Amino acid sequence: MATTLDYDLDVSDLGLSRTTALDSGARLSRALLSYLVALIAALTLLPFEFAMPAQLRFQLALDPLGTLATCAMFVPYGFLSRRSRMGRVGQPRATVILSAATLALVLETAQLFEPSRAATIWHVFAAVAGALIGAWLCERAHDDANATANALHAMLLQLPLMGLSYLLLPLLWASGAAAHDDPARLGLTLSVGLVGASLLGSIARAVRAHTPNRSWWLVPLVAVTWISVGLIPSLLVDWRLTLACIAIVTAFASWRGRWSAPMFVERRYEVPALFAASPFMAIYFIGAGVWPGHSFRTIPLVHLGMPTTDAGLELALPLLEAAIAATVLGYIIAEFHGRSERAFRDSASRLMFWAAMVLITSELSRSFFGYEGASLLRAVLSLGAAAYGAGLYHLQRQHVKVVARRAFPAR
DSSP: OTTTTOOOEEEETTEEEEOOTTOHHHHHHHHHHHHHHHHHHHHHHTTOOOOOOSSOOEEOSOOHHHHHHHHHHHHHHHHHHHHTTTTOSSOHHHHHHHHHHHHHHHHHHHHTTOTTOOEEHHHHHHHHHHHHHHHHHHHHHHOOTTOOHHHHHHHHTTHHHHHHHHHHHHHHHHHHHHTTTOGGGHHHHHHHHHHHHHHHHHHHHHTGGGOTTOOTTHHHHHHHHHHHHHHGGGGGTOHHHHHHHHHHHHHHHHHHTOTTSOOOSSSOOHHHHHHHHHHHHHHHHHHHHHOSBOOOOSSOOEESSOOOOOTTOOTHHHHHHHHHHHHHHHHHHHHHTGGGOOOHHHHHHHHHHHHHHHHHHHHHHHHHTBSSOEEHHHHHHHHHHHHHHHHHHHHHHHHHHHHHHHHOTTO
């Protein structure tokens, strides 16, 4: 996370100096922040069944797991919000606190008009606490006076992979929420976690030669922190399965990034790292497309919109999860083609072609196996989300170029 949104840097003979000019990191943070706010609002307000209540339901009792989940979702909000304000005058931490409290208060007020939900002040406090933790982590990440130039240089060109790991967090949240009435579906959440574990392990292997003094526990610590933020909402489903998923992901990331693992031969290791993580992503996309399973249909089931008559099935959540997964898909496809160094407008048609192929295949599988069938609305929204994800990658790559030019002015 720290390396994804690092400062634009200028390297001189006197060391590292910071600059706010052309702050591509702040621009990227704002793009991610707007995406994150939309997801937090959507996940909080599910299932969107608004009505005028007979009486306002305000809950004073503390819900530990729900409060902890809210806190976890606002940690990346605080990090991104603080990063987007780097270099500005005023009190950025106070602004982060105020914005988090305002967002949480608006969401809790909206829940007063959902008969199945109850507003609570504890979620507002949790949101502020999570945002504070995220802001503190951001400040720590960008104020490390002891960081050496070698460590910085080693991490510059792997920023897009860290961006992908960060984008996986909302997918972990949505996948965990989709398993609310079906704990076995946490197996798909585990697949997403293993994608991130593989990426984190690949990054650790790639920077190993440049960080010879790295402690053995650093990779497990980063992995357990990342997956814990992603899986805290899953505690509401089954805390034992959630803890097992955290242990498996942490162990796999540690094994993948172990000191004895073979090093990458090429300096640009994004494609090999993506290939290593792709089997887990494929498992997720295939599984999510047909879950919950249905017997094979001889005639495909297709809806122009989304079906609304299936009792007990919250179809807004699968739609949201599909959009988040499509954003990740667009980012991955764009990163696979990142070496071409083409602008987004020049490569958009090719990227969207591959995204459309994957999404059409997914909808076809849903039409024959998925419980709710295929949906033209979901396919269109997913394609738009994939375009947004590809755009995020190009913003991230542009940030890498800015940082690299300033860190290596002679090259």
